[in-house]
Amino acid sequence: MTGTSLLRVTDLTIGVRRSKTDALILVDKANFEIAPGERFGIVGESGSGKSMTLRAIAGLLPKGVSVLSGTVEYNGRDLLAMPATQRRALMGPQIAMIFQEPMTALNPTMRVGEQIAEGARRRQHLTKTQAHQLAVTMMRRTGIPDAERRARAWPHELSGGLRQRVMIAMALADSPKVLLCDEPTTALDVTVQHQILKLLEQLCEQTGTALVFVTHDLAVVNQTCQRLAVMYAGKLVEQGPVSEVFTLPRHPYTKGLLGSAPDFDQPDRVLIPIPGFPPNLAARPAGCPFQPRCAFATEHCATVEPELEAVAPGRLVACFESARLEKEVA
Amino acid sequence: MNDAVLSVIGVRKEYAVGSGKTHGTLKALGGIDLNLNRGEILALVGESGSGKSTLAKILVGSLSATAGNVHVDSTPVTTNRDRATSRRIQMVFQDPYSSLNPRITVGGMLAELLKFHRVVPRNQIRAESIRLLNVVGLNEDALTAYPSQFSGGQRQRLAIARALAPRPEILIADEPVSALDVSVQATILELFSQLQRDLGISILFIAHNLSVVQHLSQRIAVMYLGRIVEVAETRELFANPKHPYTRALIDSIPRMSAGAVNDAFEVDGEPPSPINLPSGCRFSPRCKLATPACRSIDPALTAVGPNHAAACIKADQLEPYVFASRTTAATNGTPTTNTPTKEALR
Numbered sequence: 223m224t225g226t227s228l229l230r231v232t233d234l235t236i237g238v239r240r241s242k243t244d245a246l247i248l249v250d251k252a253n254f255e256i257a258p259g260e261r262f263g264i265v266g267e268s269g270s271g272k273s274m275t276l277r278a279i280a281g282l283l284p285k286g287v288s289v290l291s292g293t294v295e296y297n298g299r300d301l302l303a304m305p306a307t308q309r310r311a312l313m314g315p316q317i318a319m320i321f322q323e324p325m326t327a328l329n330p331t332m333r334v335g336e337q338i339a340e341g342a343r344r345r346q347h348l349t350k351t352q353a354h355q356l357a358v359t360m361m362r363r364t365g366i367p368d369a370e371r372r373a374r375a376w377p378h379e380l381s382g383g384l385r386q387r388v389m390i391a392m393a394l395a396d397s398p399k400v401l402l403c404d405e406p407t408t409a410l411d412v413t414v415q416h417q418i419l420k421l422l423e424q425l426c427e428q429t430g431t432a433l434v435f436v437t438h439d440l441a442v443v444n445q446t447c448q449r450l451a452v453m454y455a456g457k458l459v460e461q462g463p464v465s466e467v468f469t470l471p472r473h474p475y476t477k478g479l480l481g482s483a484p485d486f487d488q489p490d491r492v493l494i495p496i497p498g499f500p501p502n503l504a505a506r507p508a509g510c511p512f513q514p515r516c517a518f519a520t521e522h523c524a525t526v527e528p529e530l531e532a533v534a535p536g537r538l539v540a541c542f543e544s545a546r547l548e549k550e551v552a
Numbered sequence: 553m554n555d556a557v558l559s560v561i562g563v564r565k566e567y568a569v570g571s572g573k574t575h576g577t578l579k580a581l582g583g584i585d586l587n588l589n590r591g592e593i594l595a596l597v598g599e600s601g602s603g604k605s606t607l608a609k610i611l612v613g614s615l616s617a618t619a620g621n622v623h624v625d626s627t628p629v630t631t632n633r634d635r636a637t638s639r640r641i642q643m644v645f646q647d648p649y650s651s652l653n654p655r656i657t658v659g660g661m662l663a664e665l666l667k668f669h670r671v672v673p674r675n676q677i678r679a680e681s682i683r684l685l686n687v688v689g690l691n692e693d694a695l696t697a698y699p700s701q702f703s704g705g706q707r708q709r710l711a712i713a714r715a716l717a718p719r720p721e722i723l724i725a726d727e728p729v730s731a732l733d734v735s736v737q738a739t740i741l742e743l744f745s746q747l748q749r750d751l752g753i754s755i756l757f758i759a760h761n762l763s764v765v766q767h768l769s770q771r772i773a774v775m776y777l778g779r780i781v782e783v784a785e786t787r788e789l790f791a792n793p794k795h796p797y798t799r800a801l802i803d804s805i806p807r808m809s810a811g812a813v814n815d816a817f818e819v820d821g822e823p824p825s826p827i828n829l830p831s832g833c834r835f836s837p838r839c840k841l842a843t844p845a846c847r848s849i850d851p852a853l854t855a856v857g858p859n860h861a862a863a864c865i866k867a868d869q870l871e872p873y874v875f876a877s878r879t880t881a882a883t884n885g886t887p888t889t890n891t892p893t894k895e896a897l898r
Contacts, residue, residue, distance in 0.1 A: 267734065267735060367821070382600075383821075383822050384822070411599035411760065411822075412599070412760065412761070412801060412804045412805060413599065413800055413804045413819050414599075416803075416804035416806075416818070417820070419806070438733065438734065439734075439806065440734070440808060441763075441805070441806035441808050442806045444806065444807060444809075445806045445807065468808065479734060479735060480808070482735045482737070482738040483734045483737075483808065484738075484761075484763040484764055484766065484767055485763070485807075485808040485809065486762065486763040486802075486805045487807060487808065487809050488808075488809075489766045489790070493738035493741065493742070493767060494738065495735055495737075495738035495739040496735040499703055499705075
């Protein structure tokens with residue numbers, strides 16, 4: 223896939239600096255790349271570092287949290303090394319983001335139509351009427367009924383689903399190449415979630431936009447993404463095509479996640495929780511971070527930390543016992 | 553037929569909103585009839601704004617109904633409850649981070665309740681607290697700890713222990729797992745099954761996620777815009793949904809295996825405002841099967857089969873639902889395809 227990737231994240235380490243030499247590591251050497259038009263999912267539980275990874279790509283890390291090492295290359299250029307103004311210019315027309323909370327992500331003092339067209343208007347030097355037209359067109363494309371009138375609405379006048387559509391319209395107004403999504407449907411009801419997921423998929427297909435989709439919901443990833451990465455305690459533990467990872471997980475944590483999540487089509491299956499808790503990031507265990515909860519752990523796992531390695535074409539796993547696991551699952 | 557421990561009869565809840573010209577009535581609950589049978593787990597599902605939590609609050613007495621009655625063991629209970637009555641119905645809240653007092657130790661929290669409800673003599677309070685913690689899978693060490701020292705899943709266990717302290721017959725759980733991570737969710741769901749099995753508690757389990765309750769409940773009631781639109785045994789509801797909204801809910805669940813999304817039941821838009829309710833069936837503006845009759849008749853919840861009721865005038869025309877993974881095992885004449893055509897539904 224080298225050469226064809228649109229976005230390449232290499233050894234990305236994110237943390238909170240506590241002193242010159244010491245830092246609390248939130249994301250540890252994340253590596254992945256995304257091809258143009260690809261839909262890539264990042265799954266993990268709360269605190270696994272999935273949102274931080276996404277925010278680092280967008281340059282929106284919270285105060286105090288910073289990228290400690292690694293690169294984020296977009297079209298071969300390192301976003302982290304380029305001057306802030308250049309990076310700023312890429313955000314919007316090239317890389318856009320939508321957030322979990324459509325309630326708080328919109329500006330409450332601006333009509334939604336103006337918000338949608340604001341960025342495009344400035345960059346493409348559109349007149350007010352042209353900008354309004356663009357906003358209405360975008361709102362229509364995201365399936366907002368009565369777009370002409372709704373463009374003049376304030377965010378508080380719209381429901382959660384409509385606000386999320388406005389966010390999508392805003393993000394896609396400049397036809398970006400990459401759309402970063404941070405749990406875009408978690409705050410929505412199931413029937414609305416279904417509509418939004420379908421819409422995202424359709425729009426990305428039409429415009430050739432690549433999707434990076436962060437969520438805790440495995441089923442949502444299954445329905446929207448082609449490839450996924452699983453994160454645990456700040457590490458990428460498994461990566462591969464969605465269909466393969468779901469049928470044949472190679473990491474014990476992925477297997478555990480799949481086993482503990484209810485599957486609507488298998489109502490008789492017993493849910494098996496993963497014993498124990500994720501490690502405290504301030505006091506990481508030595509070796510593999512999942513080893514204290516892992517049924518496959520050996521002494522080796524407690525001392526040496528496994529690296530993400532290719533085990534099959536397109537499949538990457540950070541586990542020493544992956545072969546043994548595979549035998550058991552099969 | 554069944555022994556109802558909790559009965560809701562014609563409960564309505566309305567709020568006056570606005571003033572002058574904008575004056576209106578927000579109908580949060582529009583006539584709810586529901587029975588919770590002794591020893592069962594009944595799931596109440598619906599989207600946000602459907603009135604699930606309003607009903608829960610009325611049941612525990614923290615909100616009074618505009619009309620209708622709540623009966624416990626055939627005795628009406630009011631909002632102002634004496635100690636003995638309030639003991640019988642206890643509640644577990646959605647967010648274990650905000651529902652526990654951060655300044656009281658776990659031991660203090662349990663002791664307060666045990667004293668107030670005079671559950672055990674004073675000298676046995678410690679022993680009883682430890683017993684409660686053991687029931688929810690925690691140990692004695694928790695007594696001296698504060699809620700902030702526990703993880704989300706453990707906090708939810710504490711909240712359950714607190715609800716169990718007065719030895720209730722009925723537990724109302726308002727979305728108790730939706731704030732938790734998937735791997736923890738399963739342990740809390742198992743705990744609820746255990747309470748039902750070992751203590752014989754009757755549980756009303758409120759959720760918005762159908763795949764969660766599928767594993768847990770014996771019966772399911774589906775709410776839409778302040779009404780119950782369908783009630784059935786869990787298996788029956790999923791195999792044979794008789795309300796288009798239930799079908800739409802089932803079809804919009806994201807799937808772990810190949811999706812069984814059915815366009816015929818896809819819904820557009822979002823629930824209308826409970827201030828301006830549509831005429832006729834409340835679901836008709838979003839329903840793809842709606843006819844002019846649906847816009848004038850407000851269907852009541854009527855029996856459509858044994859232990860199965862639905863509020864839809866076209867209930868008898870809905871095809872059974874076929875599980876994606878069970879298509880081959882499907883029996884009793886159900887079609888083997890998982891996407892019945894629109895024609896078949898008319």
